[in-house]
Amino acid sequence: MRVAALLGASCFCGLMALCQQPTPDPPVQPGTLAKSNPVDTEDKRILGIVPNYRTSPSLTEYKPISVREKFVIATQDSFDRGTVILAAAFAGEGQLTNANRSFGQGAAGYGRYFGTSYADFVIGNYMTEAIYPAILHQDPRYFRRGSGSGWSRLGYAIGQTFWTHSDSGRMQFNYSEILGNSTAVAISNAYYQDNRDAASALTKLGTQIGVDLAANVLKEFSSDLNRKLFRRHHGDQSHTP
Numbered sequence: 001m002r003v004a005a006l007l008g009a010s011c012f013c014g015l016m017a018l019c020q021q022p023t024p025d026p027p028v029q030p031g032t033l034a035k036s037n038p039v040d041t042e043d044k045r046i047l048g049i050v051p052n053y054r055t056s057p058s059l060t061e062y063k064p065i066s067v068r069e070k071f072v073i074a075t076q077d078s079f080d081r082g083t084v085i086l087a088a089a090f091a092g093e094g095q096l097t098n099a100n101r102s103f104g105q106g107a108a109g110y111g112r113y114f115g116t117s118y119a120d121f122v123i124g125n126y127m128t129e130a131i132y133p134a135i136l137h138q139d140p141r142y143f144r145r146g147s148g149s150g151w152s153r154l155g156y157a158i159g160q161t162f163w164t165h166s167d168s169g170r171m172q173f174n175y176s177e178i179l180g181n182s183t184a185v186a187i188s189n190a191y192y193q194d195n196r197d198a199a200s201a202l203t204k205l206g207t208q209i210g211v212d213l214a215a216n217v218l219k220e221f222s223s224d225l226n227r228k229l230f231r232r233h234h235g236d237q238s239h240t241p
Contacts, residue, residue: 044080046215046222051080054129054141055219064167065141067134073141074130078122087118100194116191123187124208128180138176139165142219157220161213181208 046052053076065073077083091113094100103112129140143165145156164174185204189196195204 043222045082046218047225049082049085050215050218051077051082052219052222053077053080055222056141056143057223058146059143059165062165062169064139064169067130070133070140071126071130074126077129078125083121083125084118087121088114090117090120100192102193116188119191120184120188120204120208124181124184127184128177128212132176132180132183136175136179137167138172138174139167140176141165142216144220144223146220146223153220154217157216158213160216161209177209177212181205181212184208 043052054073091110094113094117095103095105095110098105100113100116103109103116132138133140142160145153147153148156160174161177162174163171164176166172182205185201185208188204189201192200192204195201
């Protein structure tokens with residue numbers, strides 16, 4: 001249920017961002033860089049909640065990042081207030097559906113749901129953004145396409161979940177995403193006493209990958225959403241007497 005909601009919300013935001021094309025910027029000559037726009041700078045959070053520390057605006061002049069930088073990204077994503085908010089929301093959904101009966105209800109039960117939900121995020125982040133990328137020499141960043149039709153960009157964002165860049169710049173299967181989340185799910189069996197069967201593990205793996213997929217869609221279209229909101233805000237101000 002949570003994956004369907006995240007995918008639905010992220011896809012809706014992406015398509016809404018392109019329902020009305022923004023006023024095109026002046027053409028840029030080949031071989032030159034467009035002038036920076038304050039609206040296009042990378043916000044630390046998408047919609048004020050989703051952490052956005054590992055998004056790169058483009059693949060122009062690709063440069064790999066060090067192992068230390070990979071761990072910095074994972075740390076920023078893990079201990080951002082947005083991650084805490086998302087963990088709190090997932091904990092509420094888990095308690096409402098009584099997903100783990102051994103956790104119980106009430107404040108104590110919610111605390112258990114929150115602790116395990118937050119652990120899922122932190123372990124998953126370090127596995128997919130730092131540990132496995134360091135071992136496998138893969139780049140954990142999301143490289144925004146930023147051009148083309150809404151549907152092509154949506155497909156690109158989804159594809160980036162399963163294909164990534166190696167530190168050499170070549171495209172390859174995103175082993176870090178799949179192996180990292182699989183390892184996180186295996187570790188989570190230590191604190192999810194009610195759901196330790198294969199079906200539950202596959203469901204949790206699908207949830208982890210689905211969350212990352214939804215985040216990629218939001219990262220692809222976040223700049224468009226910000227541009228629309230920014231221009232609308234200034235448009236409203238200009239009409240204020």
